[in-house]
Amino acid sequence: QVQLVESGGGLVQAGDSLTLSCVASGRIQSYYAMGWFRQAPGKERGFVAATSWSGRTIGYVDSVKDRFTISRDNAKNTVYLQMNSLKPEDTAVYYCATRRLGYSIRDFEYDYWGQGTQVTVSS
Numbered sequence: 001q002v003q004l005v006e007s008g009g010g011l012v013q014a015g016d017s018l019t020l021s022c023v024a025s026g027r028i029q030s031y032y033a034m035g036w037f038r039q040a041p042g043k044e045r046g047f048v049a050a051t052s053w054s055g056r057t058i059g060y061v062d063s064v065k066d067r068f069t070i071s072r073d074n075a076k077n078t079v080y081l082q083m084n085s086l087k088p089e090d091t092a093v094y095y096c097a098t099r100r101l102g103y104s105i106r107d108f109e110y111d112y113w114g115q116g117t118q119v120t121v122s123s
Helices: none
Strands: 002-007 010-013 018-026 033-039 046-051 058-060 068-073 078-083 092-099 117-122
Touching (some): 002 092, 018 092, 046 078
Parallel strands (some): 010 117
Antiparallel strands (some): 002 018, 033 046, 033 092, 046 058, 068 078
């Protein structure tokens, strides 16, 4: 089993920055791919960003490109999501997830999920 715990969410104003962290524990292996997803009220959960275990393959949803940066520290079993220039439409619960195989943007391909952290961006 793998446990994921997100932190770093909060209430900010448009244009502000936040950094989310996700710490993995349990039977985690450094070769696991990691991803961030989000779910806004009344909407389905959607892909935000993902990274392969090496960090050489990284992807973002178009709406966050050039504003968000995903990174990982395998020594700490931690993945980060640096979010800059936040917009009200970024308001959502953000979830990190991991999968035993390679990079993916599909949430159904992820094996383990955190409990989520709320990000609220006011205008």
